Amino acid sequence: MTLTVNARSLGSRRVAAAALLLGLPALGGLCVGGAAAGFPVDSDHLTVVSRPESVPATSCTAAATADTHTDQQDRNTNFGTASELRVGARNAQVKRTFITFDLAACAIPSGARVLSASLRLHVATRPTQPRSYDVHRLTGGFVESTLTWNTAQPTSATSVTSSSTIGPTTGATLTWDVRSDVARFVSTQATSHGWLLRDATESGPTLYQAAFSSRDHAVVERRPLLVIDYYS
């Protein structure tokens, strides 16, 4: 980058500072020609600062306000206070997790642009084979303390928001990209009911199961998080 200030008329206290400010981008750098348009500098001071800079995004990390799972094999049991959230696949032994976060605490304005939103769960137990877990946006709420397999299930979007895969040996944390859902919540100011987490292939003869730390886990750092970056 080159900076050239031609102060041909400096004796009359004129400096091509306007061009420095306004013409510089078009010139591909700090470069001011001698005959460039200027503005009068009536004092002895001229301060110029130029630097690369991006606008920092605002970040919000929300904690889960409710989470539980349901078990097809244990249909009437509520797991609202369990320290683990389970997801399982096998005929008649399906397990599904439901989780929601306090988005309102982030106070994201309706016109904000959501850059990213990640649902992060700490992996407590890995499946014995690589499995893909899908998240679906919930369209209806659930009650953490009463939800079971046999109670009315909260409604959810049929489309998968995102999917993440975990194997038997890798990954301490599993992350889902839920930006599209959070952007929808923000733009419509609709109530966020959270997400359903389920195995992408629930049927089959073999049991595959994973467990994630819930908001009731004793170790705070292992509890679920929703991390959102946005421009207000």
Added chain:
Amino acid sequence: MRRRLAAAVAGGTLVFCVSASASSLGGLDVSNLASGAGVVVACDDDGLSTSYTTSAGKVTAVTVSGIADPGCEGARLSLSLVTNGKAQIGSGGPVVVPFDEGTADDSVTVPVATRPDVSAIAGVHIVMEGP
């Protein structure tokens, strides 16, 4: 990175030149411009900070802080926002740095009427003229 510019006088024409790689452009200021007719110096030599006011993903104003007090009081501050390709996408000012009785660094907020997209901004140029 801040560079002090040395003056050179040739045949009545004053030319300042400084070269730097783009990657080293951590900040550049004109701290001292001099000619036979006089000297132009910066009113602030320890850097300026910026923060952005945004709405719906657009920049509506830039607040420049860390402005030397009282050295820059009364100066007229203008700025421009540029893309990675150096295209100007927003500008504001001049705004006068207000006078106050304290000696803590001043700040001014410069409205940006064009409301450029925040994600497009890759650089800022600030000029303070005076006092």
